[in-house]
Amino acid sequence: MRRTVTHFGTYDVRVEGGRPVALDPVADDGAPNGLADGMLDVREGPLRITSPMVRRGWLERGPGPADGARGSEPFVAVSWDRALELVATELARVRRTHGDEAVYGGSYGWGSPGRFHHAQSQVHRFLTMGGGYTASVNSYSAGAMEVVLPHVIGGDSWSFAERGVQWPEIVEHGELVVSFGGTAAKNAFANAGGVARHRQPAWQRGARAAGVQFVTVSPLRGDADPALEADWIAPRPGTDVALMLGLAHELLRTRRHDEDFLTRCCVGWEPFERYLLGRDDGVAKSAAWAASVCGIAPMTVVELAERIAGSRTTINVTWSLQRMQHGEQAHWMGVVLAAMSGSLGRPGGGYAGGLGISLMGVRPRRHRIASLPQGTNPVGPALPVARIADALLGPGTPYDYDGSRRTYPDLRLVYWAGGNPFHHHQDLHRLVRAWQRPDTVIAHEAYWNPLARFSDIVLPIATTLERDDLAAGMMDLTITAMSRVAEPPAGVRTDYDVFSALASRLGFGETFTEGRTADAWVRELYDRTVANLAEDGVPLPSYDDFRALGSVETPEPAPDERWSFARLREDPASYPLPTPSGRIEITSATIASFGYPDCGGHPRWYEPAEWLGGSAAERFPLALVSNQPSRRLHSQLDHAAHSRAGKVAGREPVLLHPADAAARGIAAGDVVRIHNERGACLAGAVLTADVRPGVVVLATGAWFDPETPGVTGSLDRHGNPNVLTADRGASSLSQGPSPGTTLVEVTPYDGVPPGVRCFDPPEIATD
Known part of the structure; x- marks a missing residue:
């Protein structure tokens, strides 16, 4: 029996006659799903790409804007030698003629959970070593919160994952979870680095069994597991911030807000209090006001505020709420509401940014697992990932981002490996028009999905089942050996094979490979992981023993309490947060100094361009x-x-x-x-x-x-x-x-x- 890891679970693979015939979820996975069921039926299906392909117009006329042909013309199958020569020549031409910043390294990191065969790491390493490229920053998943939370609570863009409330403490000490956006079970199915066991549903149900009550604030009742018996509040979509403001006003009106914490551990309460009370704009953000915006009953706001004040409460704000116009406000306001509630910094309560997603809240961190080094990209600044169409349509156009004024680069070549922009991006007809602008689009793909169809050169790539690797998911304590359970179809190569061949043609092959085969790199990354964990006092077996075992479990790492809200509550002078003030920034002088009309110095309700009340x-x-x-x-x-x-x-x-x-x-x-x-x-x-x-x-x-x-x-x-x-x-x-x-x-x-x-x-x- 051989084992593999996917984004959606770990499987023992049944092989008959040298061919994989079934993927069986590992026996101790308490909540497997069917997402991997189709991996076998499409591996050799009619949409599998098994030869390098070139769009006919590009092959006949050469690189240049496509004027609508990209995405509509036939493809021509070519040999690998010809395809590699076309790619290498075009990369060299663009860099020579337009500069390294004209190359966009598009990748969203999906494609394989492996630490080595990770498409984003592979393409970024290759482009960096070739001279550099325009990179992207932030994510479609959490782009707004990744930028605003470092201003509010400090730390890097993902430190909220470590510092949010965790399920074990909710089970032991918590009484109420108010989840803005819900905790839908399907959001726990996947993990970018692979899923060893699906543990999220059991923790949620364990909290309910321990007596914790749940409130789901969402237009969808199904955004909570029925086993949680959650009370359902269904405001108009996009009005969650107004509801939070109404709850905050009610806590203030009834003097149930945590004035001591707000004074000692936060800055900027006074301007926010004035806003809540409507002293400047004449509009008190009362329960009645919030109810009118949200389309719910005022007593719903009043009663929920009473429950929050009277319970050890977790304010959970899911990622979907920041994927909106003014999306920064939801998580900023979630932190403020938690600070007002009296639960922030106390066991089992406070703020959480995405409980219910993958392993969020199951544990705060995992050990340091080595990944493929990408090098230092000499080209900058990076492009906010969701602004790719703007950049393609408006090279040279200025734009704002996190306090800086930047200019969109003149992108002439898009190189994409991992992810599908024709899924993630918005206004796809606009993206199609933008996608015609560059001279060349190159994609690594296994199947004829929309990205492949809208590319000029498509290089066929092996799937997760067709290569050896090792996997360790975000916040997962299991390290798993991924086994090659089938050979790639004839004509299909791995990303690494492709980039190694291209790097050789472009003169930096030895630098890219460091003289290692793919399997040697997997061993190297494991050995580096052994060294990392040895520093933490965690021994791991040898590589050969690791592969024979199939997986190893690592112990829970020691908590990182440098910036914990509990220590902040205990002594803010001794345990400051990494913010300019050292405290939670209810009002951020930094953000206020940017002067943005659509994101002021403290959280507030901004009316969206499109909503049911407009x-x-x-x-x-x-x-x-x-x-x-x-x-x-x-x-x-x-x-x-x-x-x-x-x-x-x-x-x-x-x-x-x-x-x-x-x-x-x-x-x-x-x-x-x-x-x-x-x-x-x-x-x-x-x-x-x-x-x-x-x-x-x-x-x-x-x-x-x-x-x-x-x-x-x-x-x-x-x-x-x-x-x-x-x-x-x-x-x-x-x-x-x-x-x-x-x-x-x-x-x-x-x-x-x-x-x-x-x-x-x-x-x-x-x-």
């Missing part, structure tokens, strides 16, 4: 929630049987409240058209009372399938919500994505709907 709702009266899917990770394996089994009428399902469906003449199972001024898509109707009226839910990740790519309003046949979402930055502070700020209308589709085409291979022309 004028735009007169034309598009439904709020779109584009959440994470339950049958795949992002867009991965959408063409596999497990994902396709969840389609309705062959398309992505859209959830509607029965009252909204009846008003539009929509029945369950109907094909419907979802549209706004940016685009339209088809989906299959599912009716449920577990969605707030006025809200529709269309999960992300359906493969982009446009009738006319790049044309505003063109129909996506399959149900990708990002033809509807706006490509606007959350604010001038973070420039994070804001898909959660979207209004739409839904109507029955009139006539025979067009067939879904994204699961058909593209046309392959003769060379």
